[in-house]
Amino acid sequence: MIVAVRKNKLPALTERRYNSQNNMSVLIVGSTALDSIKTPRAENPRLLGGSASHAAVAASFFSPVKLVGVVGEDFPKKYLELYRRHKIDLEGLQILPGKTFHWSGEYEVNMNNRRTLLTELGVFETFTPTLPEPHRDSQFVLLANIAPALQSHVLDQMRRPKFVVADTMDLWLNIALPDLLKLLKRLDGFVLNDSEAHQLTKEDNLFTALKKIHKLGPKYVIIKKGSHGSILSGPRGYFICPAYPLSKVVDPTGAGDSFVGGMMGRLAAAKGSIEDNLRRAMIYGSVTASFCCEGFGLTRTTKTKLAQIDRRVKELEKLTRF
Amino acid sequence: MIVAVRKNKLPALTERRYNSQNNMSVLIVGSTALDSIKTPRAENPRLLGGSASHAAVAASFFSPVKLVGVVGEDFPKKYLELYRRHKIDLEGLQILPGKTFHWSGEYEVNMNNRRTLLTELGVFETFTPTLPEPHRDSQFVLLANIAPALQSHVLDQMRRPKFVVADTMDLWLNIALPDLLKLLKRLDGFVLNDSEAHQLTKEDNLFTALKKIHKLGPKYVIIKKGSHGSILSGPRGYFICPAYPLSKVVDPTGAGDSFVGGMMGRLAAAKGSIEDNLRRAMIYGSVTASFCCEGFGLTRTTKTKLAQIDRRVKELEKLTRF
Numbered sequence: 240m241i242v243a244v245r246k247n248k249l250p251a252l253t254e255r256r257y258n259s260q261n262n263m264s265v266l267i268v269g270s271t272a273l274d275s276i277k278t279p280r281a282e283n284p285r286l287l288g289g290s291a292s293h294a295a296v297a298a299s300f301f302s303p304v305k306l307v308g309v310v311g312e313d314f315p316k317k318y319l320e321l322y323r324r325h326k327i328d329l330e331g332l333q334i335l336p337g338k339t340f341h342w343s344g345e346y347e348v349n350m351n352n353r354r355t356l357l358t359e360l361g362v363f364e365t366f367t368p369t370l371p372e373p374h375r376d377s378q379f380v381l382l383a384n385i386a387p388a389l390q391s392h393v394l395d396q397m398r399r400p401k402f403v404v405a406d407t408m409d410l411w412l413n414i415a416l417p418d419l420l421k422l423l424k425r426l427d428g429f430v431l432n433d434s435e436a437h438q439l440t441k442e443d444n445l446f447t448a449l450k451k452i453h454k455l456g457p458k459y460v461i462i463k464k465g466s467h468g469s470i471l472s473g474p475r476g477y478f479i480c481p482a483y484p485l486s487k488v489v490d491p492t493g494a495g496d497s498f499v500g501g502m503m504g505r506l507a508a509a510k511g512s513i514e515d516n517l518r519r520a521m522i523y524g525s526v527t528a529s530f531c532c533e534g535f536g537l538t539r540t541t542k543t544k545l546a547q548i549d550r551r552v553k554e555l556e557k558l559t560r561f
Numbered sequence: 562m563i564v565a566v567r568k569n570k571l572p573a574l575t576e577r578r579y580n581s582q583n584n585m586s587v588l589i590v591g592s593t594a595l596d597s598i599k600t601p602r603a604e605n606p607r608l609l610g611g612s613a614s615h616a617a618v619a620a621s622f623f624s625p626v627k628l629v630g631v632v633g634e635d636f637p638k639k640y641l642e643l644y645r646r647h648k649i650d651l652e653g654l655q656i657l658p659g660k661t662f663h664w665s666g667e668y669e670v671n672m673n674n675r676r677t678l679l680t681e682l683g684v685f686e687t688f689t690p691t692l693p694e695p696h697r698d699s700q701f702v703l704l705a706n707i708a709p710a711l712q713s714h715v716l717d718q719m720r721r722p723k724f725v726v727a728d729t730m731d732l733w734l735n736i737a738l739p740d741l742l743k744l745l746k747r748l749d750g751f752v753l754n755d756s757e758a759h760q761l762t763k764e765d766n767l768f769t770a771l772k773k774i775h776k777l778g779p780k781y782v783i784i785k786k787g788s789h790g791s792i793l794s795g796p797r798g799y800f801i802c803p804a805y806p807l808s809k810v811v812d813p814t815g816a817g818d819s820f821v822g823g824m825m826g827r828l829a830a831a832k833g834s835i836e837d838n839l840r841r842a843m844i845y846g847s848v849t850a851s852f853c854c855e856g857f858g859l860t861r862t863t864k865t866k867l868a869q870i871d872r873r874v875k876e877l878e879k880l881t882r883f
Contacts, residue, residue, distance in 0.1 A: 348765070349765035443670070443671035444807075444808055444809065444810065445788070445806075446806050446807065446808040447808045447809075450808070464789065466767070467786065467789040467790075468789075468801075470806075476879070476880070477806050477880050478880060478881075478883070479790075479803045479806070479880050479881050480883075481801045481803075481881075484767075484768050484792075484799055484801075485766075485768065486766055486768040486769045486772070487766065487769075488766065518882070518883040519883050521883075522883050556883075557798070558798070558799050558800060558801050559800075559801050559803075559881050560840070561800070561802075561840040561841050561843075561844050561878075
């Protein structure tokens with residue numbers, strides 16, 4: 240039984256949406272999960288989580304979003320409502336008999352080290368992302384973190400995407416490297432964190448690692464460095480993208496997904512070439528991720544107004560000028 | 562016996578000196594040492610090292626420098642010549658009977674972890690920095706890394722310095738914290754690395770740590786993050802200072818000293834207020850430090866031309882623009 244959830248019928252929250260010059264939508268595929276997150280100070284059971292949830296909400300500030308994922312019958316209605324409030328197209332969200340993917344993790348005092356307490360795949364175990372017909376013409380495609388074979392399977396269904404970016408995680412480097420290497424040849428952009436870049440290339444130096452990753456396929460490579468920001472490498476050279484200064488990090492879960500989601504949303508909304516817009520799009524992604532870190536799960540991100548994002552972008556301009 | 566070595570009589574290397582608008586000199590006190598540095602690929606015995614050596618050479622690109630330190634009779638003449646080529650005023654350099662401070666260390670493959678193999682204090686054990694009369698009127702004072710009691714002793718001898726900055730290291734946090742806390746109340750600027758900031762404040766969050774350090778005295782606090790750049794906190798808020806991208810790090814020893822030395826040299830050379838010039842001065846420090854990392858000890862820094870520094874500063878402008 241597949242229950243296709245139809246599009247949002249709620250009134251549009253136009254004040255939340257970027258005044259798109261382009262109005263391209265972003266197709267986002269990834270995990271849609273329930274996250275139970277423990278920190279030394281608090282315990283938060285069954286928050287909305289997953290790479291696609293974080294990326295989709297982040298992208299939704301700037302562009303229309305089509306979400307592709309799977310949840311079980313236990314998936315709370317309030318989370319479907321949350322997606323809808325962000326005007327996220329749910330036609331590609333499968334609701335299957337069984338349980339929603341459930342992840343449980345614990346952070347240490349300094350919020351840098353995380354350990355997984357429990358992973359229940361549920362309906363995710365047999366997930367095959369199948370794109371509704373209109374999704375296949377999407378121009379901007381974000382393959383958020385899921386198994387690289389599934390990311391490739393989504394690409395197989397696309398017609399002529401303009402810009403395809405994938406994120407990944409250490410797990411796939413460990414257990415699905417051949418699949419990931421196949422995927423890399425088909426990407427425009429690849430996003431990974433510094434320890435994954437090291438694992439993939441066996442290089443300690445980030446800039447040497449970047450050169451090696453380009454040779455695996457992607458024209459644009461972005462290495463995320465958490466609170467140290469990120470580095471883009473592309474045809475116009477490097478871009479050193481700062482993180483927004485936060486004096487309190489409540490929960491960094493999903494920050495990387497928010498970064499790449501915000502970036503893709505902003506990119507799809509911009510006029511002109513990818514090359515011209517990518518740096519600024521990364522800044523928007525970085526700022527969206529900063530809000531993500533200020534609350535558990537998506538609780539802070541979903542309360543964010545576009546004006547607050549714009550304000551932090553302006554602040555980052557000032558914080559980096561010399 | 563104190564042999565005071567007189568000023569440089571060699572012809573001025575004007576092409577190496579920044580076209581100073583201000584011509585303020587920088588007084589730099591710190592360690593002057595011989596460093597034996599082992600890496601997985603090479604062994605380099607008795608290189609010129611020490612916090613004051615690195616800082617003085619870095620500052621010398623931009624401003625006249627007065628060095629205050631101590632060496633033994635074994636100190637190679639070629640290193641005195643090196644200081645002189647950089648037009649470093651050596652009137653405050655004591656040459657005492659005994660051996661020069663000798664440090665020996667080893668880097669691991671990734672160049673991030675260093676362990677000390679040997680420390681022979683030599684003449685440094687009883688070093689008391691005594692300033693020649695004209696030095697006491699210096700406007701820009703850099704207390705490079707030595708014991709905080711000695712840094713304070715230098716300050717005791719100064720008349721009306723305009724801008725006093727100190728660097729430190731984990732050792733002093735461990736064995737001389739009360740001295741360091743006394744010093745902090747007398748500083749305009751304090752420079753330390755991220756792990757030292759954590760050690761000093763017990764704060765994991767960098768921006769919270771910065772706030773706590775301001776309460777200890779300094780108006781300006783700079784936290785160094787190695788290849789991730791540095792963060793300034795001051796009356797105009799934060800500045801996120803990038804590191805110059807290097808695809809090969811040969812030897813990071815002295816990079817932090819080069820950073821703060823280059824910064825102070827550039828600051829002393831600039832017209833206008835500290836506040837107006839500090840960000841750009843940090844960028845110059847960051848670039849000077851990048852050259853330091855590209856060779857063992859001071860071998861690369863001393864070969865650097867001012868035009869090469871200017872070129873990397875321009876590149877950093879491009880690498881951070883959005």
